[in-house]
Amino acid sequence: MSTAVPEVLPPGGADHAVHARAAAAVLAGTHSYGSISAKISDIVLTARAARWWLIAFAACSVLTLVFFGSIGYLFYKGVGIWGLDVPVVWAFDITNYVWWIAIAMSGTFISAVLHLTRQPWGASISRFAEAMTIFALVIAGIFPIIHLGRPWFFYWLMPYPNVMALWPQWRSPLVWDFFAILAYLLLSLMFWYLGLIPDFATLRDRARARGAQVIFALLALGWRGEARHWQRRQSAQLLLAGLAVPLVVSVHSVVGLDFAAGNTPGWHSTIFPPFFVAGAMFSGFAMAMTIVVLLQRAFDLGEFITERHLDNLAKLILAMGLVVAYSYLMELFMAWYSADRYEIYTALTRMQGPYAWVYWSLIFCVVVVPQALWSQRVRHAPWVLFGISILINIGMWLERFMLIVTSEYRDFLPSAWGMFYPTVWDWAILIGSIGFFGWMLLLFVRFVPLMSMYEMRELLTHQKAVS
Amino acid sequence: MTQGDPAYGLLAEFSGPAALLHAARAAHGAGYRKLEAYAPMPVEGLVEALGSTDKGLPRLALVGGLIGGIGTYALQWLSVKVIYPLDVGGRTPAWPGLIPPTFDMAILGATLAIFFGVLLRSRLPRLNHPVFNDDGFAAASTDRFFLCIEAADPQYDAVQTRAFLERLNPLRVSQVEP
Numbered sequence: 001m002s003t004a005v006p007e008v009l010p011p012g013g014a015d016h017a018v019h020a021r022a023a024a025a026v027l028a029g030t031h032s033y034g035s036i037s038a039k040i041s042d043i044v045l046t047a048r049a050a051r052w053w054l055i056a057f058a059a060c061s062v063l064t065l066v067f068f069g070s071i072g073y074l075f076y077k078g079v080g081i082w083g084l085d086v087p088v089v090w091a092f093d094i095t096n097y098v099w100w101i102a103i104a105m106s107g108t109f110i111s112a113v114l115h116l117t118r119q120p121w122g123a124s125i126s127r128f129a130e131a132m133t134i135f136a137l138v139i140a141g142i143f144p145i146i147h148l149g150r151p152w153f154f155y156w157l158m159p160y161p162n163v164m165a166l167w168p169q170w171r172s173p174l175v176w177d178f179f180a181i182l183a184y185l186l187l188s189l190m191f192w193y194l195g196l197i198p199d200f201a202t203l204r205d206r207a208r209a210r211g212a213q214v215i216f217a218l219l220a221l222g223w224r225g226e227a228r229h230w231q232r233r234q235s236a237q238l239l240l241a242g243l244a245v246p247l248v249v250s251v252h253s254v255v256g257l258d259f260a261a262g263n264t265p266g267w268h269s270t271i272f273p274p275f276f277v278a279g280a281m282f283s284g285f286a287m288a289m290t291i292v293v294l295l296q297r298a299f300d301l302g303e304f305i306t307e308r309h310l311d312n313l314a315k316l317i318l319a320m321g322l323v324v325a326y327s328y329l330m331e332l333f334m335a336w337y338s339a340d341r342y343e344i345y346t347a348l349t350r351m352q353g354p355y356a357w358v359y360w361s362l363i364f365c366v367v368v369v370p371q372a373l374w375s376q377r378v379r380h381a382p383w384v385l386f387g388i389s390i391l392i393n394i395g396m397w398l399e400r401f402m403l404i405v406t407s408e409y410r411d412f413l414p415s416a417w418g419m420f421y422p423t424v425w426d427w428a429i430l431i432g433s434i435g436f437f438g439w440m441l442l443l444f445v446r447f448v449p450l451m452s453m454y455e456m457r458e459l460l461t462h463q464k465a466v467s
Numbered sequence: 468m469t470q471g472d473p474a475y476g477l478l479a480e481f482s483g484p485a486a487l488l489h490a491a492r493a494a495h496g497a498g499y500r501k502l503e504a505y506a507p508m509p510v511e512g513l514v515e516a517l518g519s520t521d522k523g524l525p526r527l528a529l530v531g532g533l534i535g536g537i538g539t540y541a542l543q544w545l546s547v548k549v550i551y552p553l554d555v556g557g558r559t560p561a562w563p564g565l566i567p568p569t570f571d572m573a574i575l576g577a578t579l580a581i582f583f584g585v586l587l588r589s590r591l592p593r594l595n596h597p598v599f600n601d602d603g604f605a606a607a608s609t610d611r612f613f614l615c616i617e618a619a620d621p622q623y624d625a626v627q628t629r630a631f632l633e634r635l636n637p638l639r640v641s642q643v644e645p
Binding site: 032033034037159165167170171173175176179180182183184186187190193194198201202204205206217218221222223224225226227228229230231232233234235236239240243246247250251254454455457458461 | 484491503504505506507508509510513514517519520521522524525528539542543546547550551560564565567568570571572574575577578579581582584585586588589591592593594595596598599604605606607608609610
């Protein structure tokens with residue numbers, strides 16, 4: 001029997017070489033399995049938190065308290081504390097909901113699509129993209145509940161045996177929303193956790209403190225890296241990725257239908273589901289970019305998050321931005337083509353009415369600014385990308401505000417027209433929700449491996465195979 | 468045959484995936500069947516080298532998806548057609564309106580089946596396992612690759628099997644306490 005050990009994995013043909021070349025571009029520096037594991041797990045296992053982390057955490061904790069304090073006051077007083085009134089009955093609450101759920105759309109989507117298409121640059125960014133999804137989804141789920149007049153009855157959305165003979169209205173997109181968000185949240189959590197199990201095992205084995213060993217041992221569920229377990233886990237990841245992609249499309253289509261099912265001018269449009277999906281991808285990619293740049297700088301991860309990652313993400317943002325810009329054009333075209341005077345009026349009043357500044361600001365942020373990404377110099381400048389992603393996030397929030405408020409404030413009867421002015425509680429809940437998102441994200445980067453260590457090891461194997 | 472042997476098996480440590488793959492193929496080729504390989508990442512072809520793959524998950528996912536989808540559709544159908552028919556202007560609920568929750572719950576059913584399928588078929592969670600008794604095994608989650616031939620294997624022999632493993636150029640071979 002031969003005892004010679006081959007130097008590298010047996011080549012798998014041309015496919016293998018392509019993989020190896022791609023792996024080389026997304027993993028810089030000279031690394032070993034051990035150094036990758038050390039670099040990523042030390043972020044979690046270091047006993048002392050960095051000063052910037054403590055400051056940011058304190059700030060986000062305050063905003064989190066503002067968020068829940070405002071919600072507490074809302075529950076005590078009712079939705080009258082907001083600037084809502086007839087005719088604008090949906091404003092910041094639903095704007096925030098759509099904005100957050102859109103951010104939640106792309107995390108799992110990025111991770112699933114990059115996995116399905118076997119893109120090596122997914123290895124280092126999929127973990128926190130998935131985390132971003134879960135946190136944004138948690139926040140998004142809060143808004144439809146708190147915007148109810150009687151939030152304590154929100155569980156009536158659920159079909160359950162009750163003495164009132166009460167059933168949900170199955171044909172309402174608001175009920176579909178409930179099922180879509182439930183399925184998406186649970187899928188995202190399970191997808192995330194399946195990826196985390198092997199990494200928790202690494203932390204369990206590397207931790208020195210007894211407490212950390214016990215906690216990570218419990219979280220790792222006794223993972224020991226058996227070949228058959230890996231194979232099942234891989235198979236599960238592939239299946240879940242395949243299921244996640246159509247689910248993502250369905251979830252945000254349903255959000256679009258929440259509006260399209262109403263006959264309000266500006267909402268009653270069949271373009272809404274795909275338009276909303278494109279907008280969701282766009283704002284989610286932008287938020288992913290924001291977080292990627294911050295993490296790369298904060299933890300000195302330039303070797304794992306290379307120029308290639310930022311470049312690819314920027315191209316995705318640019319492509320989605322063009323789809324969104326096309327949707328805006330089509331919205332205007334359809335308003336004109338409908339020959340419906342109310343539709344046409346709504347389209348015009350968006351551009352010329354009292355909220356024209358919202359419209360033109362969003363066009364600047366969402367359509368004009370991303371065009372800078374055509375330039376490679378811009379795509380290779382992290383802080384410029386960071387600035388662009390922040391502007392896109394603001395622009396996408398304004399877009400939802402525009403879609404929601406300017407459709408409601410002047411509908412069919414001029415006698416029913418009215419303006420919307422946000423109160424301090426509207427702002428407190430919006431800013432508080434951003435703080436709560438940051439709070440969860442900070443806890444995540446401190447206590448959970450922010451990158452998939454085993455996928456980085458796989459990447460290294462491919463890279464070694466070529467050199 | 469070493470029925471009385473108290474050991475769980477013999478564990479050989481390797482430094483890379485290629486060496487482990489090679490060793491797994493050799494051990495399977497030599498007739499060992501109670502084999503297990505441990506790696507800090509998925510290694511392509513390793514389960515095939517060990518001689519067994521589990522292709523049951525997709526089927527499980529299908530069953531879960533069917534239960535979720537059919538169950539949700541049936542619930543809605545019962546609700547709108549039998550238990551509480553709602554007739555608004557002669558328009559009784561048609562099936563397309565019932566599809567979104569059906570679709571979402573089909574995916575959720577498949578997801579639950581996959582997630583719990585992975586864990587149950589892998590017999591996880593299981594916090595204790597004999598291989599954890601080996602002092603160096605902690606590296607299996609970082610940068611070391613292990614092949615374990617269990618004492619339960621009919622071909623296992625404390626001396627011969629150790630000699631066999633030594634020939635595969637491992638970093639070390641050690642006996643695993645049960």
